Amino acid sequence: MSTETPLVWSEIPVADMARAKHFYQEVLGLYCREDPMPDCEYVSVSRTSSDSACLGLIKHPKMAPSLTASVVYLNLGDRLSTTIGQLEAQGVQILLPPMAIKEGECGYCAQIADSEGNRLGLWAMQL
16 A cells, blocks of 8 residues: 555445445446455455555445445546446436536546445546
């Protein structure tokens, strides 16, 4: 893990790990690897099988999905509008349509609801 940035790791709580793993793997196109942990179900998520994971899906009795908690932003591709179009076609709820960050100078972002009821941010440099 990088010591150069303040973000070290992020976790997204899930209620149903099989459903969440399917969503992140099949719908968002990310690589999911089961990581056995004591006291919880855990899946590490990365862009490809060779990338370092920076995100985990966790099913734990003291953690619950939320639309009002912190928002994690993922980069899923080169163009945000393409990703959002594909997600809309699959019935994914768009909570915040694509919008420019500093008039596009810092890319574009959008927010969706994942399969577990979490608010998830998406980012790309191009709309």
